[in-house]
Amino acid sequence: MSDRYASFVQSGAGRALVKRLGLPDPPRLRRYAPGEPILPGPVLLGSASGGRLTEPVGRILAAAGLALRDPATAVPDPTTGRTPDSAALVYDATGITDSTGLRQLYDFFHPQARAVQPSGRVIVLGTPPAECAGTREATAQRALEGLTRSIGKEFGRGITAQLVHVTREADESTWTSLEATLRFLLSGRSAYVSGQVIRVGAGQATAPVDWERPLDGQVVLVTGAARGIGAALARVLARDGATVLALDVPAAGDELASVANEIGASAVQLDLTAADAPTRLAEYLAGRHGRVDVVVHNAGITRDKTLGRMDADRWNQVIDVNLSSQERINDLLLERELIPAGGRIVGVSSIAGIAGNRGQTNYATSKAGVIGLVDSLAPALRERRISVNAVAPGFIETRLTARIPLVVREAGRRMNSLAQGGLPVDVAETISWLAWPASGAISGNVVRVCGQSLLGA
Template identity: 85%
Template sequence: MTDRYASFVQSGAGRALVKRLGLPDPPRLRRHTPGDPLVPGLVLTGAADGGRLAEPVGRILAAAGVALRDPATAVADPATGRTPASAALVYDATGITDSAGLRQLYDFFHPQARAVQPSGRVVVLGTPPAECATPREATAQRALEGFVRSVGKEFGRGITAQLVYVTKTGDAGTLTGLEATLRFLLSGRSAYVSGQVIRVGAGQATAPADWDRPLDGQVVLVTGAARGIGAALARVLARDGAQVVALDIPSAGDELAAVANEIGGTAVQLDLTAPDAPTRLAEHLAARHGRVDVVVHNAGITRDKTLGRMDADRWDSVLDINLSSQERITDVLLERELIPAGGRIVTVSSIAGIAGNRGQTNYATSKAGVVGLVESLAPVLAERGISVNGVAPGFIETRLTARVPLVLREAGRRMNSLSQGGLPVDVAETIGWLAWPASGAVSGNVVRVCGQSLLGA
């Protein structure tokens, strides 16, 4: 689906009109292409007094081949008043222990606010408020959320901003998880992710031999893989080295086979609502692969009607496919121990499940249930070394959104900090990061892929 307005804005006439009338200005986003540098320029780092993550972050960035800016060069030129541009700003705020210490955010970011490159990245690191030693420290660390979300809305030009809370009581897996998270957030893979709060805890995490193929040797199941986000996901995971088991309903068999053949994966035609579907799927995975390292619950449907006009079948089918089938399949795979220690479960929610949506009580209920599934399973599966996370897409350019009436479609595209819809690959890249073996310390998160949508903000 083509965003004609965004294409027009990139033209000479479009640029002039947008500037004159103050219209939404969708920037051209930096997305990942294999072989790209992690960051296309210098990265400026900073830390509050007493920050505990500055040293490990420096090591992580150096190992990733990131060129760091000398802070002495990141000051305004007296002659021009301009500050040299940085491709990213990474700030360790873990040393802020009271509200007075929040002034250090201003001191670091104020001179840099207009000196970040287009499609640049801002990452602030903090301590989970629940782990803080005093109420004042917890208050200050919670305040970081408002700061980061505001930066994501202010800086513009495709610049994204994220807050990463890193546990104090971590282990080696925590630092690996932090590295995986920084590599994702600083790269073009996170183009449509902004204003998010991500938590890195303790967990089983293994750095890959090659960060360009972080899923080498992994067996990954993707449901709903025949088209749209599912097909993009299958391609991204295969690109990153995974052996993909692509699953969809029998009526989508031709499209499913085409995707599986394209990526060198295998296709499974299965109706997830069938009573024996979980057993049949488990038996297939056991016979063909002996395990499944990553399970991605992507299959889902919409059957929209306002609640007063909705028949029971619309309610039942959406809840069964979008939520109950995930529970049934996960239960069987765990009972048969087909997901090993170090495994990953990633499930697809929606901003509708966070903010609600008129005419979608069934869909929003199912997607809010997915959030609940992530939150409730995370502590249980941690004991088995398995992580579980979710993604919540916003307005993504697919065949489904192409059917939305024009006015609503344009509103969906523009009502976010990036002033445009996302692409299926944006959701796929986010799921790919959560599927990495290196992301094992990232669990219990629901990450919105919505360009920092105003809905549910």
């Protein structure tokens, strides 16, 4: 569905009106296109005194073909007062060990605040507070969240900001997953992701031969693949090299077949709430491929009513499709060892599962349950080297959101740092990154794809 207001704002007359009246100003976002460079300009890499990640991150960025700007040259020109533009700011804050050291953040970011290109990127690297040597260091590292989330709301012009926690016990897989994370966050793949905290720890991660096809050789199951986010996801996964198994209910068979034929995927018609669904799915996977490397639980429904007016069937259906079916399928696939070491499970939650939503107690409960599933499964599967993560979409432009009343729809679009709704491809790009073999050291994360929504922030 088109956003007419955003289109108007990007016209000459619209820009003048927005500036004069102080209206929301949705920028044109830079999204990923195959073959394009990760960034359209240089990266300014800075560091607090004693930062432990500057050197390896510099190597990662250089290996990715990114031009690095010397911080000594990124200072205001004495004549014009202008600071040279950068496409991204990456700052290693791991050397900050107490609150007094936070001044180094100001010293780095203050002169750069107006020198980041439109749709630029800001990434701060930190240490997980739980791994800090003492309370003062943990306090300072926790403070970084306030910095990055505020930058995401302040810098504007489509600029996003993230905090990436990197474990002290870094091994080769950690560095591989850090590279995958930086490639994702710096590129147009992350256009609608901002204000997030991402943890990179240990796991089983393998760098691809070709970063343009990071899912080559992977068998990926996508539920709810006939339309909307699921269809976009199937397309992105296939583009990234995966063998896609697109699953949906028999009633969506025609749309499912259309998506599958378009990308060369296998169409699987199955009602996930049927008693024998997990067994039938497991037998299909075992017989066709002998395994499934990635399971993406995207299937979901809404049956909205306020709790006092909601009948039991509405409650039961939403919980069963959105949460219980995921548990049953995970349990059987894991029991039969059809998800191998290095496998991925990705669930689709929602901002409603974080902030709640009027008229959606059943939906919000199910989507909060998906977050609980990630929290509980991630440590349980660590020894099997299977990662578990979730994405939590905010306002995404789909046929469902097109049915929302105009005033509510416009509020949903504008109440985020990017002042616009996201696209299904934004959710798909984020899930694909979590599915990459290179992302194996990323587990237990819930990444919001919401343009840094004000709800639940």
